[in-house]
Amino acid sequence: MTKGERKRALRGRAGRMKGGRGSGRASAGAVRLWGRHAVEAALKNPERDHRKLWATREGVASLDGELPEDFPVEYADVADLARLVAKDAPHQGLVLECAALEDVYLDDVLTGDPHAPLVVLDQVTDPHNVGAIMRSALAFGAGAIVTQDRHAPPESGVIAKSASGALEHLPWVRVVNLARALEQIAEAGYWRIGLAGEAEATIADALPAGxxxxxxxxxxxxMRHNISGHCDALARLPINEAMESLNVSNAAAIALYAAATRA
Incomplete structure (x- = not known):
């Protein structure tokens, strides 16, 4: 077979892709991840149930490590991969369909390393922000991220791409009642600090040793009033008064850095 014939054959196989072509949606009970870091981290995660990889040959070559010989891969071109994901998603030649991660429970997290801070998000709904917070949380040694079951985005390719692999490593606890979860966190010995621009104390002043x-x-x-009422202290970031506030993912990164470098 000539080089031209191989290309035509590859385009033919790509044109027959199944599993939601054009929808950007995964099959029932699954999620689609895209981008090299997100896909590579998911492939290396033994807790993931991998179902299928759609990829360009260049995408597969960019992965760190070789795929098992029997791994289900369907080669396709860039345009066809774009039909498998959200509009304008930067898939980098890799789209992985896999089962969602197993649930993580708050009790399990609270028995972990007490020096690892927890990050609790109250109705942060933008998946880009949640993913970026996960990335910072993992970078600065957080023990987990805690969100509400409702009013928070589900596991998705957008979160995974923004988290740049952190989704596979950072425990993500989803609770029904965030206020009750904060009570449970306090009972486990954690000091709860809510970030609020109107607070008098700065984050450095409010951080405890424990x-x-x-x-x-x-x-x-x-934060909602009920959630701020479940905090032991409110603190602000010492930003220039000419700037009203920061993006929540930037604020989380700064607070996590402060927690990681406290005396």
Whole structure:
């Protein structure tokens, strides 16, 4: 077979792709991840049930390590891969369909390393922000991220791409009642600090020496009153007064850095 014939054959196989072509949606009970870091991290995660990889040959070559010989791969071109994911998603020649991660429970997290801060998000709904917070949380040694079951995005390719692999390593606890979860966190010995622009104390002044949970609210609205009432202290970031606030993912990164470098 000539080089031209191989290309035509590859285009033919790509044109017959199944499993939601054009929808950007995974099959029932599965999620689709895209981008090299997200896909590579998921492939290396033994807790993942991998189902199928759609890829360009260049995408597969970019992975760190070789795929098992029997791994289900369907080669396709860039345009066909774009039909498998959200519009304009930067798939980098890799789209992986896999089962969602198993649930993580708060009790399991609270028996972990007490020096690892927890990150609690109150109605942060933008998956890009949640993914970026996960990335910072893993980078600065957080023990877990805690969100509400409702009013928070589900596991998705957008979160995985923004998290740049952190989704596979950082425990993600989803709870029904965030206020009750904060009570449970306090009972486990954590000092709960809510970030609020109107607070008098700065984050550096409010951080304790022991276990800490950092609580952040949605951009613009901030924490709900009931959630801020379940914090032991409120603290602000020492930003220039000419700037009203920071993106919640940036604020989380700064607070996590402060927690990681406290005396």
């Amino acid at each position: 276990p800490v949970a950092l609580v952040l609210g949605a951009e613009g609205e901030g």
